[in-house]
Amino acid sequence: MGHSENGEIGVVYLTRAEIAARVDELGSAIGEAYDGLDPILVAPLKSSVVFLADLTRALRIPHTLDVIELAPYTDGQDGGVRLLKDVDSPLEGRHVLLVEDIVDTGLTLHFLCRTLGLRGPASLAAVTLLDRPHRRLVDELPLRFTGFTVPDELFAGYGLGLDERWRALPDLHVVSSIALPQAATEAA
Amino acid sequence: MAQVRDESPVFQAYCGSEPPRFANRIEVECAKILDYYGIPWDYEPHSFVLERDDEGRVVSAFTPDFYLPEQNLFIEVTVMKQSLVTRKNRKLREVHRLYPHVRVKLFYRRDIERLAQRYRLRLAS
Numbered sequence: 190m191g192h193s194e195n196g197e198i199g200v201v202y203l204t205r206a207e208i209a210a211r212v213d214e215l216g217s218a219i220g221e222a223y224d225g226l227d228p229i230l231v232a233p234l235k236s237s238v239v240f241l242a243d244l245t246r247a248l249r250i251p252h253t254l255d256v257i258e259l260a261p262y263t264d265g266q267d268g269g270v271r272l273l274k275d276v277d278s279p280l281e282g283r284h285v286l287l288v289e290d291i292v293d294t295g296l297t298l299h300f301l302c303r304t305l306g307l308r309g310p311a312s313l314a315a316v317t318l319l320d321r322p323h324r325r326l327v328d329e330l331p332l333r334f335t336g337f338t339v340p341d342e343l344f345a346g347y348g349l350g351l352d353e354r355w356r357a358l359p360d361l362h363v364v365s366s367i368a369l370p371q372a373a374t375e376a377a
Numbered sequence: 378m379a380q381v382r383d384e385s386p387v388f389q390a391y392c393g394s395e396p397p398r399f400a401n402r403i404e405v406e407c408a409k410i411l412d413y414y415g416i417p418w419d420y421e422p423h424s425f426v427l428e429r430d431d432e433g434r435v436v437s438a439f440t441p442d443f444y445l446p447e448q449n450l451f452i453e454v455t456v457m458k459q460s461l462v463t464r465k466n467r468k469l470r471e472v473h474r475l476y477p478h479v480r481v482k483l484f485y486r487r488d489i490e491r492l493a494q495r496y497r498l499r500l501a502s
Contacts, residue, residue: 262413269389269415294492296414303415324488326416327448343491 198345198355199365203337208318208347208361209243211336215316216247218334223284226311227251231276232288233301234258235356239348240318241288253278259297270300281309286333290349291319295327302331319344319361388412392446393419403456403489404442410492411443419444423451425479427471439468441481451481458486 219228230248232241234256245254258274285305292298298315306313316334323341345351346358355362390412391397397420399405404420411418422444428437441451453469455462462485472481484492 262410269413296410296416299416300414324484324491326411326445326450326452326482329448341487341491 197365198358199363201360202339202342202344202363203347203361205347205359208336212240212243212318213247215334215336216244216249219244219286219316220248220250222333223252223286224250226284227253228284228286229253229255229278229280230286230288231255231257231301231305233297234274236290236349237288237318239356240290244288244316257301259300272304276305279308280305282311284312285310285314287313287315289315289317291321291339291344292317292330292332293321293324295325295330298330298332299327318347390415390417391419392417393422397421400442401456404454407443407452407454407484407489407492411445416448417446419446425472425476427468427475437468437471439472449480451479452484453481454484454489456486456489 228250230241230245230252232238232254235258238256241254241256245252255276255278256274257272257276260271260273262270287298287301287305289298292315298317302313302315314331314333316336317332318336320332320335320338321341322338343351343364344361345355345364346360346362348356349361350356351364355364388397388408391408397408399408399420408418408420421440421442424438424440426435426438428435430436439453441453443452443454444450445452453465455465457465462483465483469481469483472479
C-alpha cells in the first residue's frame with residue numbers, strides 16, 4: 190500500500206525487518222520464560238493485532254490466544270472503562286501474558302491488570318512492542334518484555350493507527366505534525 | 378483566574394473532600410481521564426513552600442494540580458508553550474531540591490496534545 194493512499198505521514202522509524210527481528214527475539218525470550226506453562230496471550234483490540242499475529246508465530250511453545258476490547262474513551266463520558274468484548278477463556282490458574290502495542294501513561298495496562306487479576310490467574314505479565322515511558326503515570330506495571338523503548342513521538346503503522354489511518358503500513362512511522370488532526374493541535 | 382464549572386462533575390475516583398474547582402478545561406479533561414481508568418486522584422491537595430521572607434511569611438509556593446495517592450505522584454498540567462514555562466520549570470526544580478522525596482511530573486502542552494490525540498479530546502473549550 191503506497192503512503193500516498195494514507196495521506197501525509199512521517200519517516201520510517203522501524204522497518205518491517207527490524208520489527209520482525211525483534212519480535213523473533215521476544216518470541217524466544219517468552220518461550221524460555223513460559224516453557225511448560227501453556228500461557229494464554231491476551232491482546233486488547235485493535236492496535237495490538239498485528240503484533241499479536243507475528244508474536245504468536247514467533248512463540249515456539251504451546252500457547253493459546255484471546256482478545257479483549259475496551260470501549261474507547263470519549264470526551265464527556267462517565268462511568269469508567271467498559272468492556273466491549275471480554276476474553277472467551279477462563280483465566281483462573283492460567284499464565285496470562287498481555288500483549289500491548291504501546292505502553293504510554295500505563296493507564297490501560299493498569300486497568301487490564303487490575304481487571305484480569307481478579308480472575309485468579311496463576312501469573313499475569315505483559316509484553317509490549319513499544320514502551321514510551323515519557324508520560325508514565327502508573328509505574329508498577331508487570332511489564333516483563335519490551336520490544337523497543339521509543340522517544341516522545343507519535344507512531345503509526347504495524348497495527349497502530351490514528352483515526353483508523355495507517356494501521357496497514359508494514360513499517361512503523363513517526364507521525365509528522367502536519368499529519369495530525371486539528372483536534373490534536375488546538376489548545377484551550 | 379476564572380474557574381471552570383464542569384458540566385458533569387460527578388467523579389468516581391476523586392478522593393478529595395471538597396468538590397474540585399478546576400482552573401481550565403485541560404484540567405477537567407485530565408481529571409476525566411484519570412476517573413475513567415479508575416485511578417484515585419485528588420485536586421490541589423498540597424502546597425509546597427519554596428521561599429519565606431524574614432518574618433516567616435510564604436513568598437513563593439508551588440501547588441501541583443493533581444495528586445495520585447496510589448502512585449504517590451503529583452502532576453502539574455500546563456498549557457503554556459514549552460518556551461514559556463521557564464518560571465514553572467524553575468519552581469519544579471526548587472520542589473525537587475527542597476523536597477527530594479516528592480515525585481512531581483510536569484505535563485506540558487505537548488504532552489496534553491499527545492493525550493488529546495490518544496483519547497480524542499476536544500481541547501478547545
